[in-house]
Amino acid sequence: GSAFSHATFPHFLFNMMALWSFGTGLCRDLGPENFIAWYMSAAVLTSLGGMLIKLASVGTAPSLGASGAVLWMASTTAFRFPDAQFGIIFLPFVTLPAWQMIIGIASLDVAGLVLVEECDLAH
Numbered sequence: 201g202s203a204f205s206h207a208t209f210p211h212f213l214f215n216m217m218a219l220w221s222f223g224t225g226l227c228r229d230l231g232p233e234n235f236i237a238w239y240m241s242a243a244v245l246t247s248l249g250g251m252l253i254k255l256a257s258v259g260t261a262p263s264l265g266a267s268g269a270v271l272w273m274a275s276t277t278a279f280r281f282p283d284a285q286f287g288i289i290f291l292p293f294v295t296l297p298a299w300q301m302i303i304g305i306a307s308l309d310v311a312g313l314v315l316v317e318e319c320d321l322a323h
Contacts, residue, residue, distance in 0.1 A: 204243075206266055214289060215270045222277045222286070222298075229280060242272035253313070271305065278302040 206212035227235040246268025277284060278298035286301040288294050296304070 204266055212266075215266055217289065219270050219273060222274060222284070225284075226273060226277050226280070238276065239269055239273060242276075243269040246272055274298075274305075275302050 206215065223235070230238060250268060274286070278301065282297060282299040284298040285295040286298050
């Protein structure tokens with residue numbers, strides 16, 4: 201269930217806009233059955249990863265797996281089509297090659313994990 205959960209309607213809207221923007225090409229490439237199977241696998245694994253991180257950090261916030269699954273699909277697109285152009289939703293005039301966008305997103309996620317952990321240790 202958490203793989204389809206969203207905290208707010210805008211969260212849902214932005215995830216679905218992102219998935220639609222690159223997912224249509226990925227679906228054509230993988231085929232509909234493989235696309236759904238890959239998304240569901242991504243949802244299970246990213247939800248599990250989120251739960252493990254919460255257990256390790258003794259977090260109490262609910263885990264929502266949809267963003268992780270969408271990011272997994274974006275990463276798959278970047279690996280299959282590294283020169284595809286990804287845009288930034290609030291800066292539509294800025295585009296980056298898919299591989300650069302994924303490195304940037306992964307860097308922000310790692311920084312967020314480290315900073316949250318440091319904040320928890322400071323309290």
